[in-house]
Amino acid sequence: MTLALSLLGAAVPLAGAWGWGCLVWRGRAPGAAWALAAGVPVLSLGLFLLLLMGLATPPLAIAWCLLGLTGLVWRGREAARIAPPPLWTFPFLLAYGCLYLIHALAPEIEPDAAGYHLGLVAEWLRLGGFAPRVGFYEILPLGLETLFLPAVAAGGYPAAKLVHLSFLAAAAPLAVHLARLLKLPPWAGWAGWLLYAIAPVAGVAGTSAYTDAAGVFFTLAAFTALLEWRGARDPAWLTVAGLCAGFCYAVKLPGALVVAVAVVFPLAHRAWRGAALAASAALAGVAPWMLRALWLTGNPFAPLGNGAFPNPHFHEGTEQYLVDFLKDYGGTGWSAIPHALLFDGTALQGLLGPVWIILPFGLLALRRAGGRWLWAAALIAALPWFANAGARFLLPALLFGAVALAAAIPRPAAILIVSIHAVLSWPAALHHYAGAEAWRLREWPWAVVAGGESQDDYLRRSLWDYRAAAMVREHVPEGEPLLDLYAIPTAYSGAVGVGPLPSASFVQMADTLARAAAATPDALDRLSCAFPLEFLGAVRWRLTGSFAAPWSIREVRFFYGEHERPISRHWFLRAWPSPQDAPLACDRNPATGWHTWQHAPAGSYFEVRFSRPQPLDSVQAVMPHLRGGQLRPIVEGLRPGGAWIDLCADREIEVFTARPLRREAIAFLRHRGIRWIVAPDRGIGHGLIGRALAMAPEAWGVEPVARVEGARLFRLQN
Numbered sequence: 240m241t242l243a244l245s246l247l248g249a250a251v252p253l254a255g256a257w258g259w260g261c262l263v264w265r266g267r268a269p270g271a272a273w274a275l276a277a278g279v280p281v282l283s284l285g286l287f288l289l290l291l292m293g294l295a296t297p298p299l300a301i302a303w304c305l306l307g308l309t310g311l312v313w314r315g316r317e318a319a320r321i322a323p324p325p326l327w328t329f330p331f332l333l334a335y336g337c338l339y340l341i342h343a344l345a346p347e348i349e350p351d352a353a354g355y356h357l358g359l360v361a362e363w364l365r366l367g368g369f370a371p372r373v374g375f376y377e378i379l380p381l382g383l384e385t386l387f388l389p390a391v392a393a394g395g396y397p398a399a400k401l402v403h404l405s406f407l408a409a410a411a412p413l414a415v416h417l418a419r420l421l422k423l424p425p426w427a428g429w430a431g432w433l434l435y436a437i438a439p440v441a442g443v444a445g446t447s448a449y450t451d452a453a454g455v456f457f458t459l460a461a462f463t464a465l466l467e468w469r470g471a472r473d474p475a476w477l478t479v480a481g482l483c484a485g486f487c488y489a490v491k492l493p494g495a496l497v498v499a500v501a502v503v504f505p506l507a508h509r510a511w512r513g514a515a516l517a518a519s520a521a522l523a524g525v526a527p528w529m530l531r532a533l534w535l536t537g538n539p540f541a542p543l544g545n546g547a548f549p550n551p552h553f554h555e556g557t558e559q560y561l562v563d564f565l566k567d568y569g570g571t572g573w574s575a576i577p578h579a580l581l582f583d584g585t586a587l588q589g590l591l592g593p594v595w596i597i598l599p600f601g602l603l604a605l606r607r608a609g610g611r612w613l614w615a616a617a618l619i620a621a622l623p624w625f626a627n628a629g630a631r632f633l634l635p636a637l638l639f640g641a642v643a644l645a646a647a648i649p650r651p652a653a654i655l656i657v658s659i660h661a662v663l664s665w666p667a668a669l670h671h672y673a674g675a676e677a678w679r680l681r682e683w684p685w686a687v688v689a690g691g692e693s694q695d696d697y698l699r700r701s702l703w704d705y706r707a708a709a710m711v712r713e714h715v716p717e718g719e720p721l722l723d724l725y726a727i728p729t730a731y732s733g734a735v736g737v738g739p740l741p742s743a744s745f746v747q748m749a750d751t752l753a754r755a756a757a758a759t760p761d762a763l764d765r766l767s768c769a770f771p772l773e774f775l776g777a778v779r780w781r782l783t784g785s786f787a788a789p790w791s792i793r794e795v796r797f798f799y800g801e802h803e804r805p806i807s808r809h810w811f812l813r814a815w816p817s818p819q820d821a822p823l824a825c826d827r828n829p830a831t832g833w834h835t836w837q838h839a840p841a842g843s844y845f846e847v848r849f850s851r852p853q854p855l856d857s858v859q860a861v862m863p864h865l866r867g868g869q870l871r872p873i874v875e876g877l878r879p880g881g882a883w884i885d886l887c888a889d890r891e892i893e894v895f896t897a898r899p900l901r902r903e904a905i906a907f908l909r910h911r912g913i914r915w916i917v918a919p920d921r922g923i924g925h926g927l928i929g930r931a932l933a934m935a936p937e938a939w940g941v942e943p944v945a946r947v948e949g950a951r952l953f954r955l956q957n
Contacts (some may be wrong), residue, residue, distance in 0.1 A: 241395070242688065245344055248394015249401035252386045255304030256282045258311035263482070264475065270320050272412045275405075276460040277479045279386065280486040280523045282307060286385040287527045293368035297392035304389050322412060327654055328429050331661055335437055338666070338680070339407070342446040343400040345684035346694050347730060348702040352448040357396055358729025360387045365717070373535050373552045375542045375740035380528035382489025383450045396730060399448040407436055407445035407452040410459055414642055417463045420470070421609025423646040430653040431642030437657070437664050438637070439679040440589030440630045446680070451631045454490045457483045458635040461497050462616050465504045474516055477505060481517035485524025492543065493623035493632070498525060500619060542742070551819045556836040557741040565627040580630055584677030589630025590669070591637070594660040598637075601644030613643040698731065707917060707950035708732040714944050714952055715915050722748055722908060724918040724925035725950050736917065743819040748908055749925065751830050752916075755904035755939075756931035763793060763829060763895040764865035767857060768874050768887035772799070774852040777877035778886070780860055781844040786870060790839035792824045793832035794861040795847060799854045809850040815843060826910075829861055829896065830903035852879050858886060865892045901939045909955055916941065916953045 253275070260278025261268055268274040285303045289295040324332060347353045355376035362370050370377050387399035394401075411432045418428030435441055435455070445452040464480035467473070484501035487494030498521045505513035533539040538548035543562075545553045571579055571586045577596075584590025604610025621636035645653040662668060666680045673679060687697040698705040708731040715721060715734045722745075723729075723736030738745040754761055780792060797804040812821035814833050823831040824845060833845050855876070864870040874887035908916070918929030929951050936943050941953040 241690070242344060244394045245397040245401060246394070248390045248392070248398025249405065251301055251304045251393045251398075252282060252389045252402055253405055254311065255307035255389070256386070258307035258309060260310070262307075262310035263478070267475065270322070270412055270416070272409045272416075273460070273479065275409055276413075276457065276464075276483050278307065278310075279457075280382075280482040280489070283382045283385045283486065283489060284523050284527060286388055287382075290363060290368050290385070290388075291527075291531070293366070295363055295388060296367050297364065297389070300389040300392055322415065324411070325426060325429060327426075328433065331433055331437065331657065334661070334665075335442070339404055339442060339446050341683065341685055341688055342442075342680055343404045344397050344688045346687065346698055347396045347400060347448055348698065348705075349443070349447040349449065350704070350726075350728065352400075353702060353704075353708075353728035353730045354726065355729065356384060356448045356450070357387065357391065357399060358732070358735055360384055360391050360399065361730055361733075362735045363388055364392055369531075370735065372735075372737065374737060374742045374745070375553075378532050378535060378541045378552075380489045380492060380494075382486055382524060382528070383453045387448060396448065400446060403448055403450070403452055404445055406456040407441065410436070410452070410456045410638065413456070413459045413463055414638065417459065417466070417613075418609075418642055418646065420463065420466050421607075421612055423607070423609045423642070424650070426650055427642055427646035427653065430645035430650075430657055431638060433657045434594070434641035434645070434660055435634065435638040437661050438591050438595075438634075439584065439664050439669060439673075439677075440591060441634055442664070443678060443680050444589075444631055444634075449631075450490045451634055454487060454494065455635045455638055457487045457490065458494075458497055458620055459638060461487060461501055462620075462639075465501060466612065468505070468513070469508065474513065477501075477513050477517045478520045480504075481520025482523060484517070485521030487524070488521075489524040489528055491623075492540070493626065495525075496619065496622060549818060552743050554741065554743050554746060554817055554819060554836065556816060557746055561741065562626070565629070566625070568628055571628065576628070580633070582672055583674040584630070584669075584679060585674035587628055587630050588678050590673055590677050590679055591630060591633070592660055592664045593672070594656060594663060595637070597656070598640055598644055601640055601647050603647035604643040607646070610643050610646060613639045613646075617643070702728060703949070704728050705731055706947040710945045710947050710950065710952055711915075711917055719914050720912045721915040721917060722913045724749060724752075724916065724928060727917060727950075734915075736915075737913070744911065747820065747823065747831065748911060748913065749928070750834070751904045751907050752928045753925075755830060755899050755901045756928045757899070760897060760899040761863045762866070762897040763861050763863055765893050765895040766860045766862065766865055766872075766874075766887075767891045767893070768859075769857040769889050769891075770876075770886045772854060772856045773876055773884070773886075774879060775849070775855050775876040776852050776879055777846055777848040778855070778858055779844055779846040779875045779877070779883070780872045781875065782839055782841060782870075782872055785841045786839040786843075786864075788838060788864065789835050790843055790862070790864070790870065790872075791832045791834040792845050792860050792862045793829045794827065794859075795824050795845075796859040797847075797853065797855055798857045798859070800856065804853055804855070807850060811848040811850075813844075813846040813848065816840070821845065826907075828903050828907055828910075830900035831907050832862075848877075861895050866894075899938075901935070905940045905955055914955050915944075916955070918951055918953070920946070920949055920951050 256278035257274050259281040260274035263277040390398035390402050414432040415425050415428035461480050461483040464476045468476035480501050484497040487497040501517045529539045532541040536552045537550040545555045579586040580591045617636045617639035624632040686692040708727045711732040721736030723738040726739040729735045806825045814821040820833040824833040875883045876886045919926040940956045945952045
């Protein structure tokens with residue numbers, strides 16, 4: 240029964256997209272894959288609107304899919320055409336088809352899929368709409384996840400995995416179509432697709448609720464549709480190219496590159512109206528997510544691009560740290576990349592397989608015009624990989640390159656290469672050369688698919704972090720705010736917390752806890768500046784030179800005689816860098832503050848601009864590094880006439896505190912609405928926080944609730 244529900248659940252969005260595609264094509268779809276390519280963006284747009292209106296209940300989501308079936312009935316005759324594969328492909332299709340299908344039908348065990356891909360879908364189903372938070376995952380384009388919504392509603396998590404696997408399979412007829420279009424032998428399309436689909440990283444990503452196979456499918460569809468338009472000049476192909484390119488963006492942010500190609504390509508052919516048509520069609524995939532990000536954050540490219548669009552929700556510094564890490568995944572040098580991709584599969588989170596070492600032979604295809612088009616597409620599709628070196632980001636380029644390789648060699652040689660690749664990529668063979676921690680398919684999960692093993696037992700055995708998710712599900716009431724320092728698989732936890740990827744809110748809370756948990760707490764000093772009475776419109780603390788450590792201001796206070804001027808919500812706070820943190824220096828909590836995060840560059844400043852001039856004769860600021868003259872910020876006041884004056888000719892530095900600010904840190908979390916903390920129990924990273932909380936819960940003001948191996952759960956005391 241569960242197996243049937245999973246298959247039915249996957250069929251709901253796929254059939255709905257197929258039907259909507261028939262309507263887009265007006266009954267002229269040149270095959271099932273093309274109907275699917277045109278229909279998915281339309282189906283996703285409708286589901287997005289339901290989520291936006293808070294109406295994404297299972298009945299309405301499924302009804303939107305079923306409405307698309309009218310197009311399949313009305314104009315689906317041509318779209319039902321599916322060309323049979325050649326006989327020589329049957330052994331590969333049978334072996335890997337069974338392998339992939341069984342893995343797709345098993346419960347989800349891959350980290351990101353069990354984390355945000357399905358975790359957010361589960362939350363959408365609980366809420367009937369988008370989550371009210373602004374976090375890293377929540378603000379990403381989630382076009383494919385909208386298709387997971389009706390699939391999960393009808394058939395559970397395996398249904399979402401089957402939807403994604405369908406895009407891996409649907410790329411085959413498109414690859415054959417592309418080969419024919421470029422006047423290459425059709426078998427080269429089949430061989431190239433098999434080389435791509437059999438690669439271990441494609442197998443593990445394609446059988447999970449990830450988005451990579453969908454990204455490859457829509458990239459391939461967009462490029463192929465553009466080439467069809469070049470020959471036929473039928474505007475329908477530009478419409479489909481634009482829809483597919485826009486959905487590439489809805490799948491992943493780097494898909495914006497495909498949108499650019501879809502617009503520039505007709506421009507290069509001086510088809511101005513065609514470019515406008517492609518751009519208009521692309522908006523169906525781009526506009527919903529970009530406008531949502533703009534509305535919620537002020538940054539249409541959130542969670543990236545925060546340097547160009549500063550906003551309260553994401554730090555430019557933490558974004559830069561993430562971007563720098565993804566370029567090489569922590570120091571994988573260029574000389575180590577081939578081994579990491581072809582033989583190891585650990586450092587770059589994915590394995591391509593040894594056969595790809597002969598890919599340069601595909602350059603022989605440059606002798607033909609079709610080969611040159613393939614390599615041009617491969618180079619363009621590979622550009623995002625230079626921003627994220629993960630093996631998955633090479634898959635779109637590899638498919639184009641694989642077709643070029645197959646077309647450059649005789650058919651028997653191509654079949655032999657596919658055969659060797661199939662043997663070396665089989666899970667049992669990978670043990671002989673891949674890294675022990677390589678990301679790949681491992682065991683044969685037939686027992687849990689057939690019902691011989693319970694889902695709970697399978698998950699506890701195959702997904703280590705499931706234990707932490709089960710702990711959270713057991714103890715944390717649904718909807719209770721949670722700080723996730725562990726990165727729990729939220730698809731199984733019943734709660735989606737703040738974190739673990741950086742948003743300003745998460746970084747502020749995690750950093751506040753980390754400082755309070757440090758073995759040597761910050762020694763805070765108070766800088767007091769007294770001056771003759773002045774009416775000031777603003778006060779500013781500024782560095783004239785760089786400082787070799789992060790600079791922070793924990794609290795600022797303003798006085799007139801013995802009277803402290805109360806902080807007003809009408810005052811305007813400015814700071815650079817990290818303007819998002821400026822309010823934390825005015826919250827009367829020394830555990831929090833404004834930080835430069837990295838070393839403080841020259842010109843760093845923190846400024847409070849008053850709603851009207853204030854009578855002041857002294858100001859105070861609490862910060863570390865003052866004693867011994869390590870840090871000497873300039874303190875300035877703004878006179879009503881617009882002149883800045885020095886306020887700190889008479890300065891006094893005194894010790895504020897050197898104790899751990901544990902209770903204050905927890906008070907900050909409580910103020911943010913957090914009621915629970917789940918943290919790792921290791922001695923590194925956020926595990927230091929988990930251990931510190933466990934060693935002295937009363938000192939922190941938390942209650943240990945539960946523990947599993949590797950994770951602890953705490954409740955904040957009132």
